[in-house]
Amino acid sequence: xxxxxxxxxxxxxxxxxxxxxxxxxxxxxxxxxxxxxxxxxxxxxxxxxxxxxxxxxxxxxxxxxxxxxxxxxxxxxxxxxxxxxxxxxxxxxxxxxxxxxxxxxxxxxxxxxxxxxxxxxx
Amino acid sequence: xxxxxxxxxxxxxxxxxxxxxxxxxxxxxxxxxxxxxxxxxxxxxxxxxxxxxxxxxxxxxxxxxxxxxxxxxxxxxxxxxxxxxxxxxxxxxxxxxxxxxxxxxxxx
Numbered sequence: 001x002x003x004x005x006x007x008x009x010x011x012x013x014x015x016x017x018x019x020x021x022x023x024x025x026x027x028x029x030x031x032x033x034x035x036x037x038x039x040x041x042x043x044x045x046x047x048x049x050x051x052x053x054x055x056x057x058x059x060x061x062x063x064x065x066x067x068x069x070x071x072x073x074x075x076x077x078x079x080x081x082x083x084x085x086x087x088x089x090x091x092x093x094x095x096x097x098x099x100x101x102x103x104x105x106x107x108x109x110x111x112x113x114x115x116x117x118x119x120x121x122x
Numbered sequence: 123x124x125x126x127x128x129x130x131x132x133x134x135x136x137x138x139x140x141x142x143x144x145x146x147x148x149x150x151x152x153x154x155x156x157x158x159x160x161x162x163x164x165x166x167x168x169x170x171x172x173x174x175x176x177x178x179x180x181x182x183x184x185x186x187x188x189x190x191x192x193x194x195x196x197x198x199x200x201x202x203x204x205x206x207x208x209x210x211x212x213x214x215x216x217x218x219x220x221x222x223x224x225x226x227x228x229x230x
Binding site: 044045046047059061062095100105106107108109110111112113114115 | 155157159165166167168169172178210212214215216217218219220221222223224
């Protein structure tokens with residue numbers, strides 16, 4: 001069965017950096033686009049970033065563009081999110097989500113991890 | 123970007139009743155690329171419906187989706203105790219993918 005397991009969350013000061021990881025199993029990781037979606041405490045869902053199955057294309061929400069970088073290692077079945085210049089408004093649970101398609105950022109999300117909490121606070 | 127507005131914000135119903143949730147888009151959602159998710163407290167969202175009306179794997183047939191253009195509906199024909207949760211719609215017809223603010227279905 002499909003499993004997505006995030007790690008790397010924690011408490012960081014404003015302006016700091018954090019790297020999230022998502023270990024994938026149960027499907028052919030290298031053939032699907034992958035996404036990060038976040039949810040601030042008590043709030044709704046916000047799409048953050050997408051990476052194409054082969055890593056050749058990446059897209060970001062305007063709110064994180066220039067600060068966050070999505071990447072993947074298909075040899076390790078792992079997705080990453082490098083978060084720099086963190087702000088208090090980046091505080092959220094970050095979910096790794098499998099896209100339904102290989103190459104399109106416009107996708108629904110058929111499997112989700114349990115999420116990892118990032119808290120940006122001084 | 124396409125803004126999705128869900129209504130009502132909260133739906134108070136009893137087990138066995140029918141639930142009708144609405145999702146309205148600020149512009150037409152191309153090819154009915156509209157999905158619905160269920161989220162329970164402390165859990166990740168779970169895909170229920172994609173393509174406006176196709177049920178995801180393992181989703182019971184009491185869940186159904188309909189609509190096109192700017193107006194979409196999720197119907198739960200007879201509420202089971204495990205169906206009380208927050209429901210989100212999401213459009214993936216244009217970039218960026220966006221979500222509605224959610225409808226909470228609570229026990230009356």
